[in-house]
Amino acid sequence: MGVPNKRAKRELNRQKAAEAVARAQSGADNAGEIQLPQKKYYRQRAHANPFSDHRLEYPLSPAHMDWSTHYPAFLNPDPTQTTLEGSRKLLKDVEVVDIGCGFGGLLIGLAPLLPETLMVGMEIRTQVTEYVTTRIHALRMQQQKLKSSANDTSSPVPPLPTSTEAPEAASSVSQDTTTTPSEEPAPTGPVTGGFQNITAIRSNTMKFFPNFLGRHQLSKIFICFPDPHFKARKHKARIISETLNAEYAYSLRPGGLLYTITDVQEYHHWILRHFREPEAGEEVMEVDGDDEQLVGGAGSIKELFERVSEEDLQQDPCVQVMKEATEEGKKVTRNKGNKYVAVFRRKADPEWP
Amino acid sequence: MAGFFQIPFQTITFVDRDHAVAPSLLISSAGAKLYSYAAETGERLASWPQDVAVDSSKAIGTEASSEGQGPPGKRRKVSEPSDQAAEGPTESQKVTWSNIPIVLASSNGQYVIALTAEDKCIRVFQLSPEGTFQQLSQRTMPKKPGSIILADNERSIVAADKFGDVYSLPLIASSEPYVPTQRPRAKNTEGPAATNLTVHTKRNLEALEQQKLYKNQNKQEPQKTALSFEHQLLLGHVSLLTDVAFVALPVDASSGQKRTYLLSADRDEHIRVSRGPPQTHIIENYCFGHTAFVSKLCIPHWAPEFLVSGGGDNFLLLWKWAEGRLLQKIPLVESDATIVVRGIWAATFGNSPEVSRVILVAIEGSSQLRCFGLESDGTMKSQAPVQLSGNVLDVAISEKDSTITVAVDSIREPQSTQEWRASPSSILLEAFHAKPNASCLEWEPAAETVVAKINTTGTSDIPATADQKQKKELNDMFYSLGNLRKSAGEYLFRARKLSESRKVALIQFILDAAKIPDGVLAVGNVFGPNSILEIVGGESGTTGTTPLVFNT
Numbered sequence: 080m081g082v083p084n085k086r087a088k089r090e091l092n093r094q095k096a097a098e099a100v101a102r103a104q105s106g107a108d109n110a111g112e113i114q115l116p117q118k119k120y121y122r123q124r125a126h127a128n129p130f131s132d133h134r135l136e137y138p139l140s141p142a143h144m145d146w147s148t149h150y151p152a153f154l155n156p157d158p159t160q161t162t163l164e165g166s167r168k169l170l171k172d173v174e175v176v177d178i179g180c181g182f183g184g185l186l187i188g189l190a191p192l193l194p195e196t197l198m199v200g201m202e203i204r205t206q207v208t209e210y211v212t213t214r215i216h217a218l219r220m221q222q223q224k225l226k227s228s229a230n231d232t233s234s235p236v237p238p239l240p241t242s243t244e245a246p247e248a249a250s251s252v253s254q255d256t257t258t259t260p261s262e263e264p265a266p267t268g269p270v271t272g273g274f275q276n277i278t279a280i281r282s283n284t285m286k287f288f289p290n291f292l293g294r295h296q297l298s299k300i301f302i303c304f305p306d307p308h309f310k311a312r313k314h315k316a317r318i319i320s321e322t323l324n325a326e327y328a329y330s331l332r333p334g335g336l337l338y339t340i341t342d343v344q345e346y347h348h349w350i351l352r353h354f355r356e357p358e359a360g361e362e363v364m365e366v367d368g369d370d371e372q373l374v375g376g377a378g379s380i381k382e383l384f385e386r387v388s389e390e391d392l393q394q395d396p397c398v399q400v401m402k403e404a405t406e407e408g409k410k411v412t413r414n415k416g417n418k419y420v421a422v423f424r425r426k427a428d429p430e431w432p
Numbered sequence: 433m434a435g436f437f438q439i440p441f442q443t444i445t446f447v448d449r450d451h452a453v454a455p456s457l458l459i460s461s462a463g464a465k466l467y468s469y470a471a472e473t474g475e476r477l478a479s480w481p482q483d484v485a486v487d488s489s490k491a492i493g494t495e496a497s498s499e500g501q502g503p504p505g506k507r508r509k510v511s512e513p514s515d516q517a518a519e520g521p522t523e524s525q526k527v528t529w530s531n532i533p534i535v536l537a538s539s540n541g542q543y544v545i546a547l548t549a550e551d552k553c554i555r556v557f558q559l560s561p562e563g564t565f566q567q568l569s570q571r572t573m574p575k576k577p578g579s580i581i582l583a584d585n586e587r588s589i590v591a592a593d594k595f596g597d598v599y600s601l602p603l604i605a606s607s608e609p610y611v612p613t614q615r616p617r618a619k620n621t622e623g624p625a626a627t628n629l630t631v632h633t634k635r636n637l638e639a640l641e642q643q644k645l646y647k648n649q650n651k652q653e654p655q656k657t658a659l660s661f662e663h664q665l666l667l668g669h670v671s672l673l674t675d676v677a678f679v680a681l682p683v684d685a686s687s688g689q690k691r692t693y694l695l696s697a698d699r700d701e702h703i704r705v706s707r708g709p710p711q712t713h714i715i716e717n718y719c720f721g722h723t724a725f726v727s728k729l730c731i732p733h734w735a736p737e738f739l740v741s742g743g744g745d746n747f748l749l750l751w752k753w754a755e756g757r758l759l760q761k762i763p764l765v766e767s768d769a770t771i772v773v774r775g776i777w778a779a780t781f782g783n784s785p786e787v788s789r790v791i792l793v794a795i796e797g798s799s800q801l802r803c804f805g806l807e808s809d810g811t812m813k814s815q816a817p818v819q820l821s822g823n824v825l826d827v828a829i830s831e832k833d834s835t836i837t838v839a840v841d842s843i844r845e846p847q848s849t850q851e852w853r854a855s856p857s858s859i860l861l862e863a864f865h866a867k868p869n870a871s872c873l874e875w876e877p878a879a880e881t882v883v884a885k886i887n888t889t890g891t892s893d894i895p896a897t898a899d900q901k902q903k904k905e906l907n908d909m910f911y912s913l914g915n916l917r918k919s920a921g922e923y924l925f926r927a928r929k930l931s932e933s934r935k936v937a938l939i940q941f942i943l944d945a946a947k948i949p950d951g952v953l954a955v956g957n958v959f960g961p962n963s964i965l966e967i968v969g970g971e972s973g974t975t976g977t978t979p980l981v982f983n984t
Contacts, residue, residue, distance in 0.1 A: 294715075309624060321713070322668025325706075326715065328715070346625070
């Protein structure tokens with residue numbers, strides 16, 4: 080009977096972690112150290128069936144989405160500004176999405192890099208989403224604590240939990256804390272933005288991406304180490320396909336970037352194929368049977384995306400974060416695997432025929 | 433017990449033809465057969481397939497009796513991709529389907545396109561002046577289409593399937609054998625895509641070893657069967673597609689230039705507006721507003737800027753679809769009863785200036801055909817409904833004659849999708865004449881002799897011995913839209929042949945997932961098409977049933 084005990088224990092620990100963060104947020108527990116959640120209590124089977132209904136919550140449309148609880152620091156001070164659901168609006172729109180954010184490494188790595196950009200991670204696994212949410216809350220609390228203690232020494236400003244806080248007020252950041260927020264130890268110093276600009280939601284993006292994000296709303300989409308679905312029969316479940324790329328193109332603004340990284344070479348070629356890019360070198364892979372079909376016609380997804388050159392990628396700090404900060408990225412490094420990066424720029428919509 | 437039950441018409445279509453050349457027709461499907469009737473007289477002109485045993489029990493009850501290898505609809509792969517070319521006389525054809533859910537005709541009255549259900553086959557027929565069917569092509573789709581329309585000046589067929597893909601096929605398949613455009617295969621990389629750089633756990637590594645071994649032993653992998661006819665994948669949803677619409681909209685009021693669009697509706701409440709071919713990968717917007725699945729889209733031909741959509745919600749939505757703008761929410765029922773919209777049709781009757789523009793709406797398992805006036809300012813008003821003797825199954829509209837012909841359910845009680853009538857009704861069709869009157873339409877019975885003739889000719893009998901199971905299959909055949917609804921306790925499982933022990937394990941898994949405590953449940957399983965596993969029991973100890981659709 081070891082299994083149910085283990086499960087119960089994990090549930091208890093998850094609860095404890097969430098409560099601790101909540102307590103810290105309400106200010107009741109000001110003394111203790113804020114503990115980050117531990118991943119081992121949130122493990123979940125790596126695969127989820129994207130075709131089943133699950134029990135998902137999603138807004139009726141992007142105009143109905145309540146982001147106010149996700150980004151309290153970016154709340155519009157005018158309470159009369161509301162979404163169609165009646166919730167408070169934000170000062171700005173979400174602009175960056177990490178599809179399949181997993182344990183949130185990318186978001187946490189990107190947060191100080193783009194402190195004024197709202198970013199959301201979408202993850203289909205409940206427990207993993209719960210972990211990321213708790214982790215972000217804990218990180219925010221830690222940052223506030225750091226800041227208030229810094230403030231206490233200089234001037235007796237009461238530590239305000241949200242809204243009035245200016246994210247850019249944080250002091251200068253040392254290089255190593257921003258780029259390497261490793262998985263368990265939290266950054267010890269203050270971090271630009273104080274992690275107020277990141278959040279995670281549970282969602283099946285293959286079905287409900289357009290419910291959250293409107294036309295041309297995004298500047299960046301990240302798809303990092305997607306489930307490779309090795310079996311040909313499962314290729315339909317891959318997060319990248321030409322038909323889904325049409326949806327990503329809908330949400331990305333012209334000039335916006337779609338980042339992909341994988342450690343599976345075959346998947347990398349699949350990605351290139353599904354963006355109609357010539358595949359690298361000699362290694363053209365077998366396309367067998369009807370397991371994949373490319374959207375036909377004279378026009379194709381190629382009209383909407385172009386691959387970003389290697390030189391441009393060198394300049395892009397996001398690529399470095401994507402390679403090093405994600406949990407999967409670290410794992411691949413540990414196992415001395417390969418990392419294949421492909422980034423695509425959204426072109427403007429072509430003329431009507 | 434007086435007389436037999438007749439299989440009701442599942443679809444009915446009016447085919448308008450130039451009277452000088454050929455008489456107009458009513459094309460209808462009932463059970464496994466397609467019929468054509470002269471619209472003037474009601475005389476049956478032809479049926480297809482011709483020499484199939486009239487014994488309908490064969491066609492309907494196949495799964496139960498013959499072969500005993502499971503329902504034909506659930507076969508995962510059609511082993512032999514059928515030829516695109518005409519198969520010559522259809523006499524020799526074996527009927528492998530139980531019904532024909534989709535029938536449509538080209539506007540010039542030359543072609544009829546029909547979908548046979550279980551074999552997922554789109555068949556194109558040429559209609560002779562005498563009204564007979566000549567099959568030109570049969571094309572087996574990878575998945576069962578939920579909607580088929582004609583697009584691109586009726587040169588191509590657009591089919592949307594239950595896997596979320598929309599394909600385009602030429603209406604007339606070219607006589608040349610189809611050569612798929614293959615991308616160059618430079619290197620045939622045998623072996624699994626995974627490597628020991630990407631999988632690490634002991635079990636995965638073992639599996640990888642096995643796969644490598646297997647690949648080496650089996651050089652001849654069974655080649656997957658791609659579609660053997662010309663086709664294009666236009667777009668895809670990760671959902672079940674229920675309807676598509678193709679429409680051309682003027683760019684602006686002055687120029688005659690038009691842009692084409694493809695609208696697609698799915699089970700996850702979405703209506704997507706994409707550009708028409710060849711730019712279907714460009715999504716223009718979405719129409720958000722439904723809270724349950726969408727089952728029907730209707731774009732009135734006289735006002736293509738509007739869209740009326742319906743589905744599992746108890747309201748219709750009226751859209752200015754190009755902007756994704758919701759204009760009106762039209763309630764269909766007063767209470768918050770759950771209903772399913774079965775069909776939406778748009779029609780204009782009368783001559784100008786007295787033209788009535790109406791939207792007709794059929795609700796699944798309802799004997800009323802609802803009627804709404806659609807004003808040019810974009811408002812819909814409810815009008816008096818048409819009352820029928822049985823549930824509305826399909827509607828054929830002849831605008832020229834201002835008549836509608838309604839296929840009604842002769843075997844089930846009005847207002848029920850399950851209860852069979854105590855005694856058979858002979859009314860398969862009813863026709864009505866639309867009379868514009870002041871602000872709304874009045875309906876009066878029309879073409880009585882034609883309808884009477886068709887009704888007395890009948891279709892085919894349902895054997896008196898039909899048992900509960902066959903009845904249930906017939907119910908599912910006619911009323912399946914409700915299955916699209918997502919409900920709290922609903923689990924859709926696709927599983928292949930399972931051993932008894934795996935079945936038990938799966939059931940346990942479902943119960944765990946549903947958090948139903950064991951002990952308070954009874955599990956019964958019936959296997960057939962859409963087998964229902966009934967789980968009796970619930971969290972509060974109350975007894976309720978949770979149907980689980982379980983396909984083997």
